[in-house]
Amino acid sequence: MTSGLPIRASWFVPCAVVGLLIATLPQRSNAADEPRVWLEKMNHALATRNYDGTFFHLSGGRVETMRIVHRVRAGRVTERLVSLDGSGREFVRNNDELTCYLPDQHTVLVEPRQDRGPFLGSLPQFGAGVNEFYRIESLPNSRVLGHSARVIMVTPKDQFRFGYRLWLDETSAMPLKTQLCDSRGQVIEQILFASLEMPENIPDSDLTPAVRTEGMRWVRQGASYDGASSALSAYRASELPPGFRLTVAGAQTLGGATEPATHLVYSDGLATVSVFVEAQREPNSGTGTDDKPRVPVEPPMQGLARVGSGYAFSTMVQGHQVTAVGEVPAQTVEFIAHSVKSSSGGDLRPH
Amino acid sequence: MSEQIREQVSAFLDGELPNSETELLLKRLMRDPELRESFGRYALIGESVRGGSHARLSQGFPGRVNRAIDGEPLVADPQGVRGRSTVWWRPFAGAAVAAGVAAIAVVALQQRAIAPTLRAALPVTVTNGGSAPYARVALNGGATTPREALSYTVPATVPDAPAALPAARLTNYVFAHSKYSSVLGQNDVLNDLLSEADSEDAGAAAAAAAGRAANDTAVPQPPGTRSPEARVAP
Numbered sequence: 001m002t003s004g005l006p007i008r009a010s011w012f013v014p015c016a017v018v019g020l021l022i023a024t025l026p027q028r029s030n031a032a033d034e035p036r037v038w039l040e041k042m043n044h045a046l047a048t049r050n051y052d053g054t055f056f057h058l059s060g061g062r063v064e065t066m067r068i069v070h071r072v073r074a075g076r077v078t079e080r081l082v083s084l085d086g087s088g089r090e091f092v093r094n095n096d097e098l099t100c101y102l103p104d105q106h107t108v109l110v111e112p113r114q115d116r117g118p119f120l121g122s123l124p125q126f127g128a129g130v131n132e133f134y135r136i137e138s139l140p141n142s143r144v145l146g147h148s149a150r151v152i153m154v155t156p157k158d159q160f161r162f163g164y165r166l167w168l169d170e171t172s173a174m175p176l177k178t179q180l181c182d183s184r185g186q187v188i189e190q191i192l193f194a195s196l197e198m199p200e201n202i203p204d205s206d207l208t209p210a211v212r213t214e215g216m217r218w219v220r221q222g223a224s225y226d227g228a229s230s231a232l233s234a235y236r237a238s239e240l241p242p243g244f245r246l247t248v249a250g251a252q253t254l255g256g257a258t259e260p261a262t263h264l265v266y267s268d269g270l271a272t273v274s275v276f277v278e279a280q281r282e283p284n285s286g287t288g289t290d291d292k293p294r295v296p297v298e299p300p301m302q303g304l305a306r307v308g309s310g311y312a313f314s315t316m317v318q319g320h321q322v323t324a325v326g327e328v329p330a331q332t333v334e335f336i337a338h339s340v341k342s343s344s345g346g347d348l349r350p351h
Numbered sequence: 352m353s354e355q356i357r358e359q360v361s362a363f364l365d366g367e368l369p370n371s372e373t374e375l376l377l378k379r380l381m382r383d384p385e386l387r388e389s390f391g392r393y394a395l396i397g398e399s400v401r402g403g404s405h406a407r408l409s410q411g412f413p414g415r416v417n418r419a420i421d422g423e424p425l426v427a428d429p430q431g432v433r434g435r436s437t438v439w440w441r442p443f444a445g446a447a448v449a450a451g452v453a454a455i456a457v458v459a460l461q462q463r464a465i466a467p468t469l470r471a472a473l474p475v476t477v478t479n480g481g482s483a484p485y486a487r488v489a490l491n492g493g494a495t496t497p498r499e500a501l502s503y504t505v506p507a508t509v510p511d512a513p514a515a516l517p518a519a520r521l522t523n524y525v526f527a528h529s530k531y532s533s534v535l536g537q538n539d540v541l542n543d544l545l546s547e548a549d550s551e552d553a554g555a556a557a558a559a560a561a562g563r564a565a566n567d568t569a570v571p572q573p574p575g576t577r578s579p580e581a582r583v584a585p
Binding site: 054056063065098100102105109111194195219221247248252254255256263265267272274276301305307312323325326 | 373377380390520521522523524525526527528529531
């Protein structure tokens, strides 16, 4: 891996050199290993390098400009994601917590991160299993933003997950362009870097939110903890799309809630779905004649919403609000949410 | 988009725009929402026309554009490519391919969720039925399907929208979920970081992580793993 030279500098590297190197490589040898190697390089680069880039996030014909700053210093990672298009939203995360600044909502969300324990300790080894559900291959190199790029395609084998196409910078393995695709190869979302630098040092100021927080409401999500004592802890998805497995089971008091929710995480090794099981907040049953203004009641949620490149689906299961969220097709969050039931009781599915 | 801008964008996407002009184009894109939208469409068109991938536009794009794309042959047939079932592939942070799409979802939540064309643009297909335990209505079937009536959007800037799902609540879910769909949350990545760590700070983190891993459940955080400066008052 090269040093932290700005990628911009390599903009001027004579293409012929790179082209010659590529041309001398046998096109078909190591074809099977190559995508894996490059994905690992990308992973490593994303996790361990400093970078500061501006990218376009294209989805549904809309484009938003965002900046990502990522710094690794002495084992501590700090990352800042900023919307440059007016909302002023920022997302800052470090080893300890995530903070989301939503100036348009006059709100700051804080999420502790100290619950990596179970994730570390119980992460299933998917290994080759991933290949059951995704096909991974190299496509011919192409150029992105002036750089020669390895093109890796990850294609889902069914409709329960999305695929990816990745254009990885030949020298840094950074994803200059990524596409999220459905099982038919249609592009759902695209991330395209406009500029990307990999400086040796990133000053604190580049990681400091520009948001003025005076007068904003701070919402601190509760820490996750072992949900064994919770009445909701027995809830699990009784059926899962092929390849999905439970990777995390915990409980957490979400912002605005008084009772902890069970938080389950299911993954096929690539895609991740979170399931939240909560007691219905402030149920209003039995007081139908009381029309005085009271404590605001949160009505049951039912339905599907798009969140970013994924979906959220919420439904009621015997008085419990079950919400599945993930970067997966709508049918996957619906499937999982509908299958949630208490393993200590009977089948609570509404159907 | 004027012809000049179109040429600039095209050159930019092909990596052939000089740096000086690139800067100007980006500045222009950042302050011009309409240009960004055009750019977004154009980027997808260009992708297909250039044949860099077999990208196809999802529904919801202007018919003219769709027709233009439909005329383009696909570069490769995904079905024709042999699967590589023998590849051992360590799971990578797919959702974190660039920056963690859940994080992007939060940052972009408002604009995205209320986009009126969103439904039409959904590239979701009808489930094959065989493996799904319930029948499901196609999302792109139009605004009159029963499913459509049940669907909700985030009413962040639509005061009259039915508050089927409070925006804040959806945000909270995505936010909590983002921990597990980010680079930092991934096992292999964390190991990478810890193995490279050489500071006292990282050592404490490693010890804490080891302790938690042994416990196999979430426990109250060990002292010393939080940076005081990162704390915020509620």
